[in-house]
Amino acid sequence: MSMEYSVPLYWRNRINYYRLIGGKCKKCGRIFFPPYNRCPYCGSDEIEPVELPRTGKLLTYTVSYNPPEGYKLQTPLIIGLVDLGVAKVVAQITDAQPDELKEGMDVEAVVRRIREDRTAGLIHYAYKFRPLVKQE
Amino acid sequence: MGVYVKSYGLTKLGRSYFKSLYDLVNDALSDMDDTTKPDLIIVSSLFTSTSIGQLDLASKIAEITGYKGVPAIRVETGETSGHNAVLMAFRLLASGQYDNILLVGAEKTTEFLAARMYKEISKVFDSEYEAYMGVGHASLHALAMKEYMRRYGKTHRELAYWPALMHQNALNNPYAALRFPVDQDSVVKANTVSDPITLLDSYPLVDGASTVILTRNPNSALAEIKYAAAATDVMPITHKEDILDLPALRTVYNRIKEESGGDLSIDIFEVTDQFTITPYLIFESIGIADKGSSVDMVNNGLFDRSGQYPTNVTGGLKARGHPFGATGLYQLSEIAGILSGTFPISMEDAKEALILGINGLGSNASGILVGRR
Ligand SMILES: [Zn+2]
Numbered sequence: 001m002s003m004e005y006s007v008p009l010y011w012r013n014r015i016n017y018y019r020l021i022g023g024k025c026k027k028c029g030r031i032f033f034p035p036y037n038r039c040p041y042c043g044s045d046e047i048e049p050v051e052l053p054r055t056g057k058l059l060t061y062t063v064s065y066n067p068p069e070g071y072k073l074q075t076p077l078i079i080g081l082v083d084l085g086v087a088k089v090v091a092q093i094t095d096a097q098p099d100e101l102k103e104g105m106d107v108e109a110v111v112r113r114i115r116e117d118r119t120a121g122l123i124h125y126a127y128k129f130r131p132l133v134k135q136e
Numbered sequence: 137m138g139v140y141v142k143s144y145g146l147t148k149l150g151r152s153y154f155k156s157l158y159d160l161v162n163d164a165l166s167d168m169d170d171t172t173k174p175d176l177i178i179v180s181s182l183f184t185s186t187s188i189g190q191l192d193l194a195s196k197i198a199e200i201t202g203y204k205g206v207p208a209i210r211v212e213t214g215e216t217s218g219h220n221a222v223l224m225a226f227r228l229l230a231s232g233q234y235d236n237i238l239l240v241g242a243e244k245t246t247e248f249l250a251a252r253m254y255k256e257i258s259k260v261f262d263s264e265y266e267a268y269m270g271v272g273h274a275s276l277h278a279l280a281m282k283e284y285m286r287r288y289g290k291t292h293r294e295l296a297y298w299p300a301l302m303h304q305n306a307l308n309n310p311y312a313a314l315r316f317p318v319d320q321d322s323v324v325k326a327n328t329v330s331d332p333i334t335l336l337d338s339y340p341l342v343d344g345a346s347t348v349i350l351t352r353n354p355n356s357a358l359a360e361i362k363y364a365a366a367a368t369d370v371m372p373i374t375h376k377e378d379i380l381d382l383p384a385l386r387t388v389y390n391r392i393k394e395e396s397g398g399d400l401s402i403d404i405f406e407v408t409d410q411f412t413i414t415p416y417l418i419f420e421s422i423g424i425a426d427k428g429s430s431v432d433m434v435n436n437g438l439f440d441r442s443g444q445y446p447t448n449v450t451g452g453l454k455a456r457g458h459p460f461g462a463t464g465l466y467q468l469s470e471i472a473g474i475l476s477g478t479f480p481i482s483m484e485d486a487k488e489a490l491i492l493g494i495n496g497l498g499s500n501a502s503g504i505l506v507g508r509r
Contacts, residue, residue, distance in 0.1 A: 013264060032375055034265040040375045060286065062278035064270075064330040068255035071270040079275045079330070081283075081379065088374040090266055090276070103286065114269060126269065 003120040004070075010124055017126035018111050022087050024050040031086040054109040055132055056084035063098045070115050082107055082129050095130035106132035139229045140357030140509070142236070142349040143170035144469035149313040149344040149457035151246045157181075157188050158200045160345035161242050165201055168347045174238035176228065177201070177208035180221040181461035183256050187244045197240050206238075214260040214495030215408060216366070217241075218346075218464020219502035223364040225350045226504075235352050241462030242345040253341060257460075260496045262372040274338060274411065276497060278330040280379050281413035285332070287380070288428035292332050295412050296323035297435045299336055299454050302409065305441065306451025308481050311466070313342045313457035323412070337412040339458035346465035348472075358476035359506050362488075365391040366502035373497050382421035382498035389422040392490070392503050400505075403486035404474065405439075405447040406467045408493045409454050415439075415447065418492060441483070449474070450481055467491045468504060475508040 015021055016035065023035030027044035033052060038045050061080035071077055078093040078101070093101065094112055107129040114124045145168025147160050155163070179194045190196060194208035211221040218241045225237040245253050258267040261276055284290065300320050306312035318336055326334035350361065369384035370376055377383075393400050409415040419430040424445060433439065439447045450456055450470045453463065471489045473479025491504040 009264070034262070034372055034374070040370050060279050060283045062275050062282060062330045062333075063328070064272060064275045064278075065327075066251070066254065066272070066274070066329050067270050068258045068267070068272050069249075069251040070255060072251070074270070077270050077275075079269075079271050079279065081279050081373075090269065090271060090279075090372075090374055092269055 003117055003122070005117050005124065007122065020052040020054065020089070020109055020127055021049045022052045023047045033087045033089050052087055052089070053084045056082045056107060058093070058101065058103060058105050058107045058129070059083050059088070060103055061093055061101055080107070080129060089127070092128040093130065094128040100131065108132045137230055137232065137352060138354055139226050139361040140351050140354055141359045141361065141468065141472040141506070142172060142351040142353070142357055143168050144358070144472055145169070145347040146311045146466065146469050147344050147346070148311050149342040149459060152343040153246065155343070157184065157242050157244045157345070160343060161197060161200065161240055161347070164345040164347040168349070170349055172236050172349055172351070174203060174206055174236045174349065176234045176237045177203060177206055178221045178225055178237060178239050179208060179210040180217040180239065180241040180465065181210065181243055182212060182214065182217055183243060183245065183460065186256050187247045201238070201240070203238070212461070213500045215410070215460060215463065216493045216495045216500045216502045217461045218467070219491065219493040219504060220366055220500070222350070222361070222464060222468055222504050223366050223502055226361050226364040229350055229352050232352070237350045239348040239350065239465055240345070241459070241465035243459040243461045244343045245341045245460065246343055250341060265372055272330065274330040274333050276373055277411040277413055278333045280417065280497060281332055281411065284380055284413055284416065288431070290431045292324050293320050294431050294435055295416065296320040296337070298409065298412050298415055299323050301434070301440060302448055302452040302454035305449050306455035309450040309456055309470075310480055312451045312455055313340050314451070314455040333411055339410055339453040342457035342459050344457065344459035344462050344466070346462045346469050348465050348468055357509050358478060359472040359509055362505040362507045363392050363395045364502070364504045365395070366500070368500050369498050371499045376497070379497065380417055380420070382417055382494060382501065384498050384501035385418060385492060385494055386421050386423065388501045388503040389492070392505050396505065400490070402488055402490045403446065404449060404471065404483060404489040405445055406471055406489060406491040407447060407452070408463065409448060409452040410458060414494070418494070422492070446483065449483065464491070464493055467493070468506070471506050475506060
C-alpha cells in the first residue's frame with residue numbers, strides 16, 4: 001500500500017473542503033477563500049472562520065482534456081470560477097455536460113469524490129459545483 | 137558599481153531522452169566556453185526532486201561543473217526561478233559580496249509521461265485549493281483567456297496572432313524547440329488542451345540548460361544588468377481582485393522605471409508567454425497597452441520584430457520552449473547575445489532590453505533591465 005497524498009493535510013482541510021469555510025477579516029471586513037491565518041488584503045491576524053454561501057454564479061469555466069495525473073477517469077474535467085458574492089472559489093463543475101453550462105448561470109456547492117489515493121484506497125472528498133437545481 | 141553578463145551558454149531545447157540533466161548542464165558549460173572560476177554558484181530548477189530525485193542539487197552542480205568547494209545554492213520561485221536567481225546574483229555582486237557568480241538553470245520535463253509532469257506543474261498554483269482539485273496549468277490560464285475574450289469581445293483567432301508570431305520569430309533561433317511556422321487558423325483548430333487553449337496556444341514540454349556568468353568586471357563583458365526587481369502577489373487566483381490583472385508585475389515595472397529616472401526606452405521586450413493569453417495580460421498590466429487594447433496592438437504588428445515594441449524575438453516560451461527553472465536564463469542569455477551581436481538573431485540598433493517573468497497568474501513577478509555595453 002502506498003499513499004501519494006498526506007492524510008493529515010486532508011484531515012486538517014476537510015471542514016473547509018466539505019463546508020466551504022472561508023476567512024473573514026475583522027479589521028478590513030474582507031472575506032476570502034481559501035482561509036488564511038492572516039488577511040491577504042491588510043495583513044491583520046484577526047481572522048474568523050465564516051461559512052460561505054453555497055450558491056453563486058458561474059463566472060467562467062473551461063473544459064480540460066489533458067488534466068494532471070490522477071483525474072483520467074473524470075476527463076474531460078470542467079473547471080469553473082464561481083462567484084459566491086462575498087468570495088470566489090475555483091472548483092470542478094459536476095452533474096452537467098459542457099454544453100449545458102453558460103457564464104452567469106446559478107450554481108450550487110455539493111460534496112463529491114475528488115480522487116482516490118492509488119493503492120491506499122483512500123477517497124478524498126471536497127466541494128464541487130453543479131447547476132442550481134430549482135425547487136418547484 | 138556595475139554588474140555585467142560575462143558569458144552565456146545554451147543547449148538546444150527539446151526532448152533529450154538520451155541526456156541527463158547533468159549532460160545538459162555540461163553542454164551549456166561547453167557552449168559558454170568560459171573558465172572564469174566563480175565564487176558563488178546559483179542553481180535554478182523546479183522539478184528536480186521529482187524529475188531526477190535529487191535534493192541539494194546545487195552541490196551536485198558544483199561538483200559536475202568542476203567547481204567543488206565553491207558555495208552553491210538553489211533558487212526556486214516557480215516559473216520566475218531563473219529571474220530571481222539573476223536578481224539575487226545582481227544584488228550580491230552590486231553589494232560587493234562576490235566577484236563572479238555562475239548561474240545554472242536546468243530542467244528535465246520529459247523524464248515521465250506528460251500527465252505526471254502536468255501534475256507537477258500544477259503546483260505552481262495553490263497546491264491545497266487549486267492543484268488539489270485537478271486544476272492544471274493550462275486550465276487557470278484558460279479561465280483568464282475565456283474571461284478576457286468575453287470582457288473585451290475578442291476572438292480566439294485574433295489572440296492567435298501571438299503564437300503565430302512566436303513561431304515566426306523562432307525560425308531563426310537555433311536553440312528553439314519549435315522551428316516551424318503556424319498560422320492563426322491552425323492555432324484555433326489544433327487539439328484542445330483546456331478550452332479555449334489548444335496545443336498551439338501552449339508552450340512545449342522541453343529539456344534544457346543554460347549557464348551565465350555575471351561579474352563585476354566590465355572588461356570584455358557582453359551586456360550590463362542595469363537593474364533587477366521582484367515582487368509577490370496572492371497565490372490562489374480566488375484572492376486576486378481581477379483574474380486579468382498582474383499587480384506584482386506592475387510594481388516590478390514601475391520600480392525599474394523609477395530606477396531609470398522615470399523614463400524607459402526599451403528596444404526589446406522579453407516576456408514569459410506561457411500561453412497565448414499571458415503576453416496580453418502582461419502588456420496591459422504594465423501599462424504599455426490600455427486594458428482590452430493589446431490584442432489590436434499586437435494584430436497591428438506593434439509587437440513584431442519591426443514594430444514599436446519588439447517582443448520575444450527569439451520565439452518566446454511558446455516556440456523557443458519553457459524549460460521552467462532555466463527559462464529566465466534562456467531569456468537573459470539570448471538578450472545578452474542579441475545586444476552584443478553574439479547571437480544568431482541580430483537587432484542592430486537595440487540598446488536596452490527588459491525581461492519580465494511571472495509565475496502562474498502573477499503570484500511572483502520579476503524584471504531584469506539589460507543594457508548594451
Ligand atoms: Zn484584512
